[in-house]
Amino acid sequence: MEKVEYNLDQVDLQILRIMQQNARTNNADIARELGMAPSAILERVKKLEHKSVILDYHTQINPDALDQKMLSFIFIKSHDNIGDQRVGLLLAKIPEVLEVHDIAGDDGYLIKVRTSDSGGLVDLMRNTLSQIEGIISTRTTIVLETVKESHKLVIPNS
Amino acid sequence: MEKVEYNLDQVDLQILRIMQQNARTNNADIARELGMAPSAILERVKKLEHKSVILDYHTQINPDALDQKMLSFIFIKSHDNIGDQRVGLLLAKIPEVLEVHDIAGDDGYLIKVRTSDSGGLVDLMRNTLSQIEGIISTRTTIVLETVKESHKLVIPNS
């Protein structure tokens, strides 16, 4: 892993705070709030994108509206050795698999999966997961209801 | 739970597909891509927001840049009865707790937590989680590395 210096100052943090709250806030509004010229904000945002501090601008869509009512977490034990992520990378390619985390303790992964319903989950496990070589076992946890789903990080005051 | 009709047509799905890819794409660009007038797009986007199909515009920030290198999932058993979410709602109020899911089978919740490091996690569990009445036990899974973290839903072709 490479050492990267991000060197964010107060103004950067304020920009991030505003944009995390609403990614569509325009430069002019941010500039007014911070008492700066819009072009200065533009420059900083471009830099934050280049430094990979800002990774993406994303529209959060209601899963129900797209008929993806089912959310599950699946623990997957694999033959992957430490540092190897062959199975993890294959899992990451599946569109319904939104997250893949390499976890401690179990030689395994935790993945987050959205499907239309339980049938969709069964299909995914039968048709897609079972095709991946090196999976030893799975344990599925089904979400009944999501109380909170935020992507907003805690941004420090300094 | 109320029955809601979303009634999304092809144009709506295309708009969602574009905006999910980049929330900052402007109406004019979307209009060009779909061969429509910008104001028609504006109208539809507003409607999608009102119908809660679009929930949020969010800037995804690199957690490393904000010194939040530690990600954990914690299973929490509680005294909450079915349909009751007292503990869940209290968990949801904690800023470091990004997600709270009511899960099947264990009278419990699965939460996703970001902290600066393992010390931050210990602090959270000692100082904050332990203050919540009704938690019976916790089981923590530590993420060593995240292979994929997307928030993009699969948008159907029709």
Next chain:
DNA sequence: TCTGAAACACGCGAAGG
């Protein structure tokens, strides 16, 4: 790294089919 000017492009509401 900022400001300010200038050219260009977009947002967004009105009016109409």
Next chain:
DNA sequence: CCTTCGCGTGTTTCAGA
């Protein structure tokens, strides 16, 4: 539900401090 039109405003580049 769409288009066209128009004014006010935002975006972006560049020179200069």
